Amino acid sequence: MYNFKGLLFHLSISACLIGCSDEDDSPDIEFQAPIAIEATSIGEDGFTANWIEVLSADSYLLDVSAEEDFSAFVGNLQDVPTSGSSYKVSGLEDNTTYYYRLRAVAGSEVSAFSNSSQVRTAEMEEPFVPVDQPDIPLKDYADFPIGMAVQAGRMTALYDQRLSGEFTSLTAEYEMKMNIMYPSSDSFNFEQADAIVEYAEANDMQVHGHALIWHNATPSWVTNFSGTNQEFEQMVEDYITTVVTRYKGRVRSWDVVNEAIEDGNGQLRNSVFLQKMGADYVAKCHQWARNADPDVLLFYNDYNIEFDAQKQQAMLDLVDDFIDRGVPIDGVGFQMHISYNFPSKSQLESITGEVVNRGLMVHYSELDVRANPNGTLTQLNDTRAEEQGAKVEEVVSIFASIPTDQRFAITVWGLRDSDTWLIDFWGNPEWPLLFYDDFKPKPAHTGFLRGLGWQP
Ligand code: XIL
Numbered sequence: 001m002y003n004f005k006g007l008l009f010h011l012s013i014s015a016c017l018i019g020c021s022d023e024d025d026s027p028d029i030e031f032q033a034p035i036a037i038e039a040t041s042i043g044e045d046g047f048t049a050n051w052i053e054v055l056s057a058d059s060y061l062l063d064v065s066a067e068e069d070f071s072a073f074v075g076n077l078q079d080v081p082t083s084g085s086s087y088k089v090s091g092l093e094d095n096t097t098y099y100y101r102l103r104a105v106a107g108s109e110v111s112a113f114s115n116s117s118q119v120r121t122a123e124m125e126e127p128f129v130p131v132d133q134p135d136i137p138l139k140d141y142a143d144f145p146i147g148m149a150v151q152a153g154r155m156t157a158l159y160d161q162r163l164s165g166e167f168t169s170l171t172a173e174y175e176m177k178m179n180i181m182y183p184s185s186d187s188f189n190f191e192q193a194d195a196i197v198e199y200a201e202a203n204d205m206q207v208h209g210h211a212l213i214w215h216n217a218t219p220s221w222v223t224n225f226s227g228t229n230q231e232f233e234q235m236v237e238d239y240i241t242t243v244v245t246r247y248k249g250r251v252r253s254w255d256v257v258n259e260a261i262e263d264g265n266g267q268l269r270n271s272v273f274l275q276k277m278g279a280d281y282v283a284k285c286h287q288w289a290r291n292a293d294p295d296v297l298l299f300y301n302d303y304n305i306e307f308d309a310q311k312q313q314a315m316l317d318l319v320d321d322f323i324d325r326g327v328p329i330d331g332v333g334f335q336m337h338i339s340y341n342f343p344s345k346s347q348l349e350s351i352t353g354e355v356v357n358r359g360l361m362v363h364y365s366e367l368d369v370r371a372n373p374n375g376t377l378t379q380l381n382d383t384r385a386e387e388q389g390a391k392v393e394e395v396v397s398i399f400a401s402i403p404t405d406q407r408f409a410i411t412v413w414g415l416r417d418s419d420t421w422l423i424d425f426w427g428n429p430e431w432p433l434l435f436y437d438d439f440k441p442k443p444a445h446t447g448f449l450r451g452l453g454w455q456p
Contacts (some may be wrong), residue, residue, distance in 0.1 A: 026205050031056045033111040034102045035101030039119035044092035045160030047119050049100045049337050052139040054111065057104035060084045064100045066218040068116070074098065081105075128379045136456065142453040143208055143404070145169035147411030149366065152192035153174035155199050162415060162439050166202045169409050171208045171365070172196050173421070177217035180188045180262040182239055186255070187220050188247065197250050207365070208411065209251040211258035211301060212240050213285055215271040232276040237288045244292035253297035253408070255333055255365070257282045257290070261302055266314035282318065283327040292327040297408070302364055305351065312351055319358060331361030331408050337396065337422075341371040348398050351438040364399055366431035367392075368413045368420060369444060375428035380417075385431075392434070396451025415439075 032054045039047040063070055064077035076093065092098060097120045106113040139148045147169030155163060171172060174180060175192035180189055200207045211217070213236070225232050244254065260282050262269045273281050286298050305315045315332065322329045333354045355362050371380055371388045399410055414420045416439060417431040434445040 002404060021240060022317055023174065023196060027284040031104065031106060031109065031111055034060060034104050034114045035442075036101055036114045036117035039100070039117060040086075041088070042093040042119060042122055044122045044124045046088065046092050047098075047121065048086050048088050049119075050086045051102050051114060051118070053085050053119075055105040056451065057111070058107065059105045059331040061103045061105060061110070061238050063102070063113075064089055064098055066096065066098055068099055068118075068254070070101065070116070071213070075389075077424040078250065093119050094121050096121050098238075125379060128381055130436060130440070130442070132381075133201050133443060133446045135441055135446065136454065137248050138448055138451055138452065139168050139455045141449055142168070144399075144407040145409035146350075147171055147208060147365075147409045148415060149413045150196060150415075151175065151413060152195040155196075158439050159415060162435060164205075169206045169208055169411060169413075171195055171210045171411050172199045172222075173414070174217065176243075177211060177214055178210055178222065178239065179217045179219045180215070183219055185235075188242070193247075197247060201250065206253075206409075207251045208365075208409065209243075209254035211255035212243065212289065212364075213256065213273060214258040215273070216259070217270060218272065225272065225276065225320060229276045233281075233284075235432065236273065236277065236281075240285055241292045244289050244296060247425075248293040248296070251296065253299060253330070253363075254289055255299050256285050257300035259303065260299050260300070260317070260369055261305075261314045262310055263304065263308070266310040283322060283325070283436065286322065286328050297330040298359065299329050299331045299333045299334065299408075300329060300362075301363070303337055305332075306336060306338060307347045307351075312354070316354055317359075319355070319360065323358065329360065329362055330394055331355075331406075333363040333365035335366040335413075336364045337368055338395070339364060339373040339390070340391045341373070345360040346400065348395065352398055352402065354410070356406055359406075361406050362399065362402055362406040364395065366413040367395065367396075368385065368422060370422065370426075371431045372428055375426070378429060380431045385443045388431075389443030389445075389450075392444045392447035393451040395449050400451060402455065417442075 034054050035052040037050045037052060039049055041048040060082050062082055064074045067071060097118060099116045099118055101116040102114045145168045148163055148167040149171045151173050152175055172193060175196060181190060181193060184397050197207050216308055260269055268274050268279060289296060289298055300319060302315060319329060319332065351383040352362055369388050369391050372385050377384065397412065399407060412434060414433050414434045416437050417433050418437045420430060420432050422430045422432055434442055434448060435443055
């Protein structure tokens, strides 16, 4: 490739050689100084210094000072050799003003100093020290099951203490889904599911089964099923029969088809199940589950039905159709992946009421309350933790006002903040649960207690 930069430098030397007088004591070669521009990526202990490059430069020398006149330098940040148009400066004090400037270097020649650019490092946040909360088990105040989403490998030691001390119902966070339990056409895996059910039995808890069919947890051999539609349907019936029969009398309830309704249009989601079995597949799955265990409770479970009017209508239409046709359904699961400031109390009350009016049970099935829905916080703070607690209290008190025999359960989707699926899902820091990472209760836990009627 032709070296354009080299050529320019060469021309500027020649120009000088011709134009420079012998009497002139200034260096033979003078070339432009770079221009320091605004710093970026400003953090508590550093920033990225930026400048506009000089065409003839090979490299640059960077100075960083806390003095505007560069009478002293920060550490050894004087004449730091660098290249390109930026340099990451680190190891600085927080909340302090710094200045940087540069000189360009070409061979043995050095330019004049650039202008200086000013930058102030960010203020260090005080670490969040949570206010101690009353440490009272939820189950002491609840007259309905309080559930926790669990993973088989986690239920030991301190985790186990909190889990068995506070909760009376278990849901597998992912280990009772089809991709785990039916990984290939010729093998079932019930190892983790069994461990969860055994833990529940040993600790006098109920198990809510989640979920027989879910488009997001369908093994690839099912998504790419090679047989006929009839064979596909038979396979689904056999699967549901096998699983529900296995846990008959041990798993009290199942989410049958999870999230069958599409976002945005209220239609049935265009999953492999809809494609191969047709629009009545949800009803068929309910019937097969009921055939396998006449006593098991069957739920329709979905998200955003807490507030999305179109999805709510589609859910109610599905439920009404089942009731009209005598398709077995016992309740509706509202996942309740909500935020500290949304949805509103009246939104939650009105859709809960719609389900209650139909005589069905209600499950708030995957409760977590985002404290950082806009991604602006880098750590939780007291105000937000209290706001989150107030939302939890609101949700629990709405649930507690449902007629007793229609209150199925409130299930929380994870124990400690760091256990939450939401950090991966949204890619933000998040603290949506009831316990801090050291298992101490949060204001969200206190809010839950208040919602149950506890008073200090
Ligand atoms: C999530 C689990 O939390 C994750 O561990 C798993 O990897 C994916 O599924 N709606 C549901 C739950 O019904 O099953 C989902 O759980 C969260 C959204």
